[in-house]
Structure formats: C-alpha cells, structure tokens
Amino acid sequence: MIQLVQLDNEKRILALQKLGYNINDEGFVYDEGDGKEVICKYSKEKVHINTAAILPGSVIIINATPETMAQYFLDIDD
Amino acid sequence: MGSEYEDLGEASYGFFKTFLKETAEGVKKFFMKNKVGFLPEGMDYSDFQKLKTKMVFKQLKFLIGKQDTLSIILLGLYIQGLDNKIKSKIADESRQRIYNKYGTKGVSILSLSTTGFIEEYIKWLSDYNIKNNPSQQELIDLYERCLNDWREITIFVQNVMQTQTIMDRMIGKMNIGKEVFFLFASKGAIMKVEEAIKTRFDEESLKEYGYEYSTDKLNNNSEERVWIFQKINKFC
Numbered sequence: 001m002i003q004l005v006q007l008d009n010e011k012r013i014l015a016l017q018k019l020g021y022n023i024n025d026e027g028f029v030y031d032e033g034d035g036k037e038v039i040c041k042y043s044k045e046k047v048h049i050n051t052a053a054i055l056p057g058s059v060i061i062i063n064a065t066p067e068t069m070a071q072y073f074l075d076i077d078d
Numbered sequence: 079m080g081s082e083y084e085d086l087g088e089a090s091y092g093f094f095k096t097f098l099k100e101t102a103e104g105v106k107k108f109f110m111k112n113k114v115g116f117l118p119e120g121m122d123y124s125d126f127q128k129l130k131t132k133m134v135f136k137q138l139k140f141l142i143g144k145q146d147t148l149s150i151i152l153l154g155l156y157i158q159g160l161d162n163k164i165k166s167k168i169a170d171e172s173r174q175r176i177y178n179k180y181g182t183k184g185v186s187i188l189s190l191s192t193t194g195f196i197e198e199y200i201k202w203l204s205d206y207n208i209k210n211n212p213s214q215q216e217l218i219d220l221y222e223r224c225l226n227d228w229r230e231i232t233i234f235v236q237n238v239m240q241t242q243t244i245m246d247r248m249i250g251k252m253n254i255g256k257e258v259f260f261l262f263a264s265k266g267a268i269m270k271v272e273e274a275i276k277t278r279f280d281e282e283s284l285k286e287y288g289y290e291y292s293t294d295k296l297n298n299n300s301e302e303r304v305w306i307f308q309k310i311n312k313f314c
Contacts, residue, residue: 001113001127002113003115004114005090007090007117011094014098015097018097019105050118053115053116053121055116059105059109064117065175066123066156069123069126070150070156073123073130074144074148
C-alpha cells in the first residue's frame with residue numbers, strides 16, 4: 001500500500017526543490033535542470049503547485065484530480 | 079515541532095522529515111523504498127487502492143485485460159463511495175473532464191460505474207464468458223459494443239410508468255433485435271416490471287421472440303433490481 005501524505009504548498013515546494021524542481025511566478029512546477037515546465041502525464045496540462053502530487057514509481061509529478069489518480073493507480077497496478 | 083507534528087500526524091511527519099534529510103542521491107530511492115507520495119492538503123485518494131482490490135473490478139480486469147476504460151470505471155467506483163455532500167460536485171467536475179477526454183462514451187461509462195450498474199454488467203459479462211467461452215478479443219469487442227450502445231440497451235423503469243409502457247419498451251428492444259438489454263427498477267417500480275413481464279410473456283412466448291432473461295438484486299439491495307434480457311446464443 002502506498003502511504004499518501006497530505007502536505008501544504010510550502011512543504012511540497014520543499015519536497016520538489018529536494019528533487020530538483022521549483023515553481024515559477026505563476027505557480028507552475030518546472031525542472032531546475034532544463035528550466036522546462038512539468039507536464040502532467042495524464043491530464044497533459046502544466047502542473048500547478050496547488051494540485052501538484054509527488055508520487056512513487058519513478059517519482060511522478062502530476063496534477064492530482066480523481067481522474068489522474070485513477071489512471072495512476074491503474075498504471076502501478078502490475 | 080509541536081503544531082506541525084499534530085497537523086501531519088506521527089507517521090506523515092516522520093516521512094516528510096526523513097525525506098528532507100535524504101541526500102540528493104537518496105531522494106528518489108526514498109519514494110520507492112517507503113512507497114510514499116505527497117498530495118496537496120485536503121486531497122485524500124487512498125480509497126483508490128482499496129477499490130482496485132474490489133472483486134468486481136478485479137473480475138473485469140481479468141476478463142478484458144488492461145483497457146483505457148478501466149480507469150473511468152475505477153473513477154466511477156471512487157465517486158460512488160464518496161460522501162453525499164461532495165459526491166455530486168466531484169461527479170460533475172469529473173464528468174466534464176471525462177467528456178473532454180473521452181467524449182459521450184466516457185460519460186456513459188462513468189455514469190454506469192457511479193450508479194452501481196457496472197457490477198451487474200460485469201456479472202453478466204462473466205456469465206457470458208463462462209457460457210460461451212469466447213476469446214479475450216471477442217469478449218473485449220462485446221464489452222466495447224455494449225458500452226457504446228449503453229443508452230439503447232437500458233430501460234430505467236420509473237414508478238409512474240404504466241405497465242403497458244414497460245411492455246412496449248421491452249417489445250421495442252426485441253423487435254429491433256437488441257442482443258441484450260437491461261431493465262433497472264427500484265422500490266414500487268419493481269412490482270411494475272414483474273407485472274409487465276408476467277402479463278406479456280410466458281416461457282414459450284419469450285422463446286418465440288428468441289430471448290431469455292435473468293433477474294437479480296442490484297447493489298445487494300432488495301429494493302433495487304435488474305432484469306437482463308438476452309437473445310439466445312448471440313452477441314449484442
């Protein structure tokens with residue numbers, strides 16, 4: 001079972017920074033290595049800090065909504 | 079540490095603190111080793127893990143393998159279990175996003191799953207599989223065809239509906255050769271369906287139409303029922 005810990009934006013920013021990401025002025029998550037904004041692999045939209053989830057697998061950063069979480073849990077099924 | 083500790087809870091606080099202490103090389107391993115994820119405050123999606131182990135979902139996955147529509151069904155089961163206070167809001171938001179991504183078919187599947195009808199559908203699909211022993215691809219095709227045709231193969235019987243209307247609708251489905259169709263009713267409407275079936279069909283006349291039917295409780299609730307009419311030995 002995956003333990004899902006709820007953290008406020010400030011703490012998730014700390015976690016993202018530890019992973020080599022940060023947020024820009026508009027609140028979108030970007031990769032500090034190449035400066036590119038992170039795109040959610042399920043919603044295909046830019047990931048905003050208000051909805052950013054950091055999930056185990058190969059460390060996945062997505063926009064957390066019921067739809068994307070359903071897809072994520074289905075993906076890690078096997 | 080006091081208020082943060084209380085806000086997050088012992089285990090969560092521990093995970094977060096440990097994570098922050100990890101070296102740059104260790105942070106990715108941290109997620110794998112601890113199987114921990116971080117979500118925004120107020121979001122609790124842990125139920126998805128329980129739903130995935132639900133028999134009905136495992137059964138469908140066994141039958142059709144990993145199809146795109148499975149995530150919509152999982153989402154519907156999640157919404158079905160939400161508290162009534164937030165259910166309709168979450169359902170409306172999800173419906174719109176599902177429509178944007180999958181169109182009308184996606185919304186039909188979501189409704190089917192949200193309302194609990196999916197369980198009867200999967201049970202029927204399982205029975206079909208046992209009786210007819212199709213290949214998995216044939217079963218996937220059947221599953222997809224029925225979902226695409228869902229609006230046309232369902233009759234939701236209301237308490238105010240006349241017995242004659244129920245009979246006409248059933249005969250209508252048979253006359254256009256629907257290979258399977260489902261009637262759903264609850265409370266007083268259950269008797270109306272029973273009356274309509276008893277009045278219009280006996281075993282022989284139903285056979286003449288080329289149909290057989292079965293009936294069962296819905297959602298394990300004796301006040302909700304489904305009748306499944308199926309063309310004898312045919313796909314839908």
